Amino acid sequence: MESPWDIxxxxxxxxxxxxxxxxxxxxxxxxxxxxxLGQEYIDNILDDVKIMFCGSTIEGVSLPxxxxxxxxxxxxxxxxxxxxxxSPDSTRRTVLYVKEADCRxxxxxxxxxxxxxxxxxxxxxxxxxxxxxxxxxxxxYREQHVKKLNSPAMPxxxxxxxxxxxxxxMVRCFxxxxxxxxANQWVTRPRLYGWxxxxxxDRVVQSxxxxxxxxxxxxxxxxxxxxxxxxxAERLLVHSFSHIQMKVYFLLKYFLKQLKDTLRNxxxxxxxxxxxxxxxxxxxxxxxxxxxxxxxxxxxxxHCFWFCFNILISYVRAGHFPQYFIPTNNLFQRKVxxxxxxxxxxxxxxxxxxxxxxxxxGPGTRHHPVDILQRVxxxxxxxxxxxxxxAQEIEYTQDMFAKCTLQNKRVVKSxxxxxxxxxxxxxxxxxMKSHSEVDEVLTFANTVKLVSQLASSEAQQNLMGGLTNxxxxxxxxxxxxxxxxxxxxxxTKVLDLATLHYLTGNYLNALQMCKQITSQPSYFTFTxxxxxxxxxAMYIKQYCGKGYTSIYKLKKxxxxxxxxxxxxxxxxxxxxxxxxxxxYGVPTTPLSYAVFLxxxxxxxxxxxxxxxxxxxxxxxLSLDDCHRGxxxxxxxxxxxxxxxxxxxxxxxxxxxxxxxxxxxxxxNPALERIAALRRFAT
Numbered sequence: 001m002e003s004p005w006d007i008x009x010x011x012x013x014x015x016x017x018x019x020x021x022x023x024x025x026x027x028x029x030x031x032x033x034x035x036x037l038g039q040e041y042i043d044n045i046l047d048d049v050k051i052m053f054c055g056s057t058i059e060g061v062s063l064p065x066x067x068x069x070x071x072x073x074x075x076x077x078x079x080x081x082x083x084x085x086x087s088p089d090s091t092r093r094t095v096l097y098v099k100e101a102d103c104r105x106x107x108x109x110x111x112x113x114x115x116x117x118x119x120x121x122x123x124x125x126x127x128x129x130x131x132x133x134x135x136x137x138x139x140x141y142r143e144q145h146v147k148k149l150n151s152p153a154m155p156x157x158x159x160x161x162x163x164x165x166x167x168x169x170m171v172r173c174f175x176x177x178x179x180x181x182x183a184n185q186w187v188t189r190p191r192l193y194g195w196x197x198x199x200x201x202d203r204v205v206q207s208x209x210x211x212x213x214x215x216x217x218x219x220x221x222x223x224x225x226x227x228x229x230x231x232x233a234e235r236l237l238v239h240s241f242s243h244i245q246m247k248v249y250f251l252l253k254y255f256l257k258q259l260k261d262t263l264r265n266x267x268x269x270x271x272x273x274x275x276x277x278x279x280x281x282x283x284x285x286x287x288x289x290x291x292x293x294x295x296x297x298x299x300x301x302x303h304c305f306w307f308c309f310n311i312l313i314s315y316v317r318a319g320h321f322p323q324y325f326i327p328t329n330n331l332f333q334r335k336v337x338x339x340x341x342x343x344x345x346x347x348x349x350x351x352x353x354x355x356x357x358x359x360x361x362g363p364g365t366r367h368h369p370v371d372i373l374q375r376v377x378x379x380x381x382x383x384x385x386x387x388x389x390x391a392q393e394i395e396y397t398q399d400m401f402a403k404c405t406l407q408n409k410r411v412v413k414s415x416x417x418x419x420x421x422x423x424x425x426x427x428x429x430x431x432m433k434s435h436s437e438v439d440e441v442l443t444f445a446n447t448v449k450l451v452s453q454l455a456s457s458e459a460q461q462n463l464m465g466g467l468t469n470x471x472x473x474x475x476x477x478x479x480x481x482x483x484x485x486x487x488x489x490x491x492t493k494v495l496d497l498a499t500l501h502y503l504t505g506n507y508l509n510a511l512q513m514c515k516q517i518t519s520q521p522s523y524f525t526f527t528x529x530x531x532x533x534x535x536x537a538m539y540i541k542q543y544c545g546k547g548y549t550s551i552y553k554l555k556k557x558x559x560x561x562x563x564x565x566x567x568x569x570x571x572x573x574x575x576x577x578x579x580x581x582x583x584y585g586v587p588t589t590p591l592s593y594a595v596f597l598x599x600x601x602x603x604x605x606x607x608x609x610x611x612x613x614x615x616x617x618x619x620x621l622s623l624d625d626c627h628r629g630x631x632x633x634x635x636x637x638x639x640x641x642x643x644x645x646x647x648x649x650x651x652x653x654x655x656x657x658x659x660x661x662x663x664x665x666x667x668n669p670a671l672e673r674i675a676a677l678r679r680f681a682t
Contacts, residue, residue, distance in 0.1 A: 010356065011301035013376045016385040018247050021530065022372075023061070024401040025394075026243040031438055032060045032405045033239060038430055038442050042450075045422040048120060049172070050075055054231040056277065059238045061250045067164070071210060071231060072172045076118045079110065079176035079211055092117050096136060096174065103216035105182050106329040107225045110136045110174070110211060122148060122172065128224065138213035138226045145172045145213075161214035161227065173212045173229065179205045180228050183325040195288050200240055207232040218334050230325050237285060244296045245288065248304045252280040254372065255309075255359060259347070266343050274335045274344060282331070283308055283315075285324045302356060313352060316345050392544035396536065399543070399553055404529040406445045407560045420454045441550045445558070448487045452496050455483035456568040459500055463569065477504060491558025492517060492590040498597060499569055502604075511601040511610075517594035562593045564632075571600070573639050576669045577632070586667065588632040592621050596636040603643060615640050622656070631660035631668050638673065647677050 019025055024032070036058050043051045055069030056062035080086070082097045095113035112127060112134040122144035128137045138161075146163045150156040154165055162169040179187070187205055196204070210229040215222025241249065256275060264272040287308045288296075296304055315321040315332065319341050323329040336344060351358040360373040375381050389397070427450055431443035459480040462473055477500075484497040498513035531539060543553050564570050565585030566578045577586050595617045602610035618637045638653035651674050658670035 007302055007356065008299040010376060011299050011303070013382055013385050014251075014372065015244070015247055015298045015301045017372060017376055017381070018250060019243075020385070020389075020397060023247065023250060025398065028398055028401040028405075029060045029243070029246060031402055031442075033058065034438065035405050035442050038439075038446060041430060042423050042426045042446055045419055045426060048075060048118075049073060050175075052232070054235060055169075056253075058235055059249075061246060061253060067167055067169045069162075069169045070171070071212075071229075072170055073175050073210065074120060074123065074172065076116050076120065077123065077174045079174045080113075081178060081181075084178065086113070094119055094123065098176065098180075099135075101216070101225045102221075103219040103225055104329055104333065106228050106323060106326045107216045107219075108180075108211065108228060109224045110226055112136065130224075135224045136226075137223050138215055139223050141172070142213040145170075161212040161229075171212050171229075173210045175208060175210055177208045180209050180326075182228065183209075183230075185327070186325045191289055193289065193292055195293070196237060196240065200236065204233040204236050207236065209233070228326075233325070234281060234285075238281070241284075241288075242296055244298055244301060244304070245284070247301060248296070248308060249280070249284050251301075251305045251359065252283065252308060253277055255305075256280060258371075259351075262347055263344075266347060267340055271335055271340060274340060279312075279321060279331060282321070282324045283312055286322075287311055305359075306355070309348075309352070309358075313345070313348050316341065316348055392540050395544045396540050397530070399539075399550075399557065400530050402441070402550070403554070403557055403559065406442070406554070406558065417454060417457055420450055420457065424450045424454065437550050441554060444551055445490070445554060448490045448493060449560075451483050452487040452493055453568065455480040455487070456496055459484075459503075460567065460569040463503055488513070490555050492560050492562075492594075493558070495562060495590060495593060495597070496569070498594075499571065502571070502597060502601060503569065507601040507604045511598055511605070514594040514598040514601070517590060559590055561587045562590055563587055571597070573600070576672065577635070580669050581667050586632055588630065588636070589621075592618070592630075592633045592636060595621060596640070599640050600643075611644075615644075622653070629660060631657040631670070634660065635668070635670060635673075638670070642673075642677065647680070651677055 023029060036053050040051055040053050040058075049072040052071040052073060053069070054071055055067070057068050057070075076093050077096060078093045079096045079098060082099075086095060091114075094116040096110040097113050099109040099111050101107045101109045122141055123136065125144050126137045126141040128135050128140070142158055142161060142163070146156050146158050149163055149170070156163050156165050158164075159169065161173070162171045164170070187201060210231055211226040212229045214227050215225030216227075219225060238249075256277065259275070260272060263274060267274055287304075291307065295307065316336065319332055319337050321331040321336070323331055332341075354360075357373070360371050376385075424447065427443055427447040431440070431447055434440045434443055458476060462476045462480070481497070481500060484493075484500055488494040488497045494513045494516055498510040501507070501510035501513070530536065539557070543556065563585040564574045564577055564581075564587075566581075568585070570578060574586075595614055599611055599614035599618060602608075602614055618633075618640055622633050622637050634653050634657035638650045638657060641647070641650035641653055654670040654674045654677075658668060658674070660668075
């Protein structure tokens with residue numbers, strides 16, 4: 001493996017593995033980004049803030065358990081330099097002036113110029129008089145936002161500049177149209193290898209910057225300090241990466257993921273963020289700017305990774321990691337010095353000795369729990385990777401990645417019916433403007449999901465007794481049924497219509513719709529992108545190479561996780577679960593939900609044979625590799641047993657549910673169900 005041709009061969013194998021099973025092709029990555037940009041456009045229906053996705057969410061290189069990063073930009077605030085002209089439009093907004101802050105480069109203070117016609121409460125409560133001037137406190141602004149969003153149902157904490165709940169990081173901030181003067185050197189500095197191009201530099205400068213509420217942690221007083229964020233610039237730069245550069249970026253993040261435990265054990269939990277994904281993004285920028293484009297080739301994948309890794313080691317050795325746009329800002333200044341610097345260098349030196357093996361024993365991916373290097377070294381995998389894919393296999397891979405992208409909807413804000421209606425209008429607007437099949441697929445899928453969400457929300461209000469007039473109630477339910485019928489053509493969306501039929505007593509129709517679910521290969525998956533071998537062969541035979549349009553195939557294969565939510569229509573059997581999870585709800589697989597609903601329909605129809613068949617299928621699902629790890633599957637099995645009076649088996653199923661790992665055990669009411677059954681039995 002140490003000979004150059006071995007390294008090149010492993011590089012090619014690694015590149016093919018990343019493309020076929022983890023990241024997808026260049027076209028798939030573009031599809032993923034366009035989906036997020038479209039989602040961003042649709043989500044921007046709020047009056048007070050503009051939503052902007054950033055970080056790995058929009059970059060397309062997120063690893064398992066990665067956070068979703070979102071910036072909430074205050075629409076009613078304009079940031080500028082004091083000598084800049086205030087436009088007539090700006091007089092209606094709150095104007096803040098950029099002032100120097102007494103700390104390292106990359107941080108500023110914000111002085112109030114004048115208040116606009118509308119001002120957010122968190123800004124109003126963050127104003128601090130200093131002499132004759134008024135400044136905005138970043139610390140107070142951030143804590144005001146945390147206070148606004150925090151609730152017992154969804155606890156939020158302050159994490160750097162963001163308000164976080166563990167999987168969603170939201171940063172409320174301000175936009176500045178001007179390029180920061182501290183970064184002027186970045187615009188004009190010489191670049192030997194032509195990256196970024198002048199056209200890209202111009203776009204970056206025109207995007208301006210953002211001011212996020214966090215001060216310089218190397219400073220004694222952070223009250224009035226705001227960090228300059230280049231999130232929009234970084235997004236443009238990452239989107240200019242070639243596909244091989246994206247693969248190197250993924251490998252760096254993958255390496256960091258496996259490094260986390262080592263950092264925690266040697267340096268300590270307090271400083272395990274001594275190296276983060278932002279460092280790696282900055283490392284990629286410097287590496288690309290200072291290397292010839294010919295370096296970035298598939299057969300040189302590991303060499304590219306090694307090139308970046310050696311630059312990182314040099315930064316650790318020097319104790320200086322320059323910020324990409326403002327190089328005088330040392331990203332290592334606070335934590336990488338003294339013993340921490342020695343320990344970090346020692347860790348990297350050990351990995352450096354391993355060379356290629358430094359990529360082994362990683363955390364795996366959500367698709368493959370084993371490490372990627374171990375997988376690449378498998379003779380079976382190598383044989384498969386070195387075989388050229390057929391046109392049908394390429395089509396299959398692209399379809400599966402597209403399906404996975406569309407089913408992973410990111411929730412930034414829980415929308416009410418009015419917001420959903422506005423979102424539908426924006427989605428239809430995008431659909432009308434689409435000029436390619438890709439755009440058409442993206443906007444069609446989003447429109448269907450929004451219409452379904454609106455119908456489900458209205459039906460839930462109706463069924464909960466929101467309307468007292470029977471005639472009005474009937475009309476509303478008919479309207480919801482018509483909307484859900486339109487959406488039912490898209491894969492598992494038929495289950496929304498089946499649920500409405502069950503709740504309104506139309507058990508036969510609901511049962512027929514549930515039977516549609518098990519007939520498609522993709523419905524057997526939950527978190528996997530690619531299907532199991534048997535389902536893959538079925539899908540390729542049925543859909544690939546037939547000339548079907550993308551929308552036609554999407555309708556047949558779309559698989560969306562069922563979210564049991566208090567704002568959306570749900571079965572009465574889930575009320576206890578919903579009460580524990582009122583905000584985002586609880587996910588379950590469409591296949592297990594369809595089997596469970598079939599059981600309930602057969603029970604209501606007094607079809608003992610059909611009910612027993614559904615119960616057997618439910619038991620099989622609780623043992624299936626794709627489903628047994630999800631506590632809701634065992635809870636549904638317990639409800640089935642409880643429904644037919646088999647309480648000991650119900651208790652056993654609820655115990656299985658309670659024993660499944662879950663981040664927040666209070667979400668699962670299994671123990672409460674067990675206690676209720678035992679009281680009933682006595």
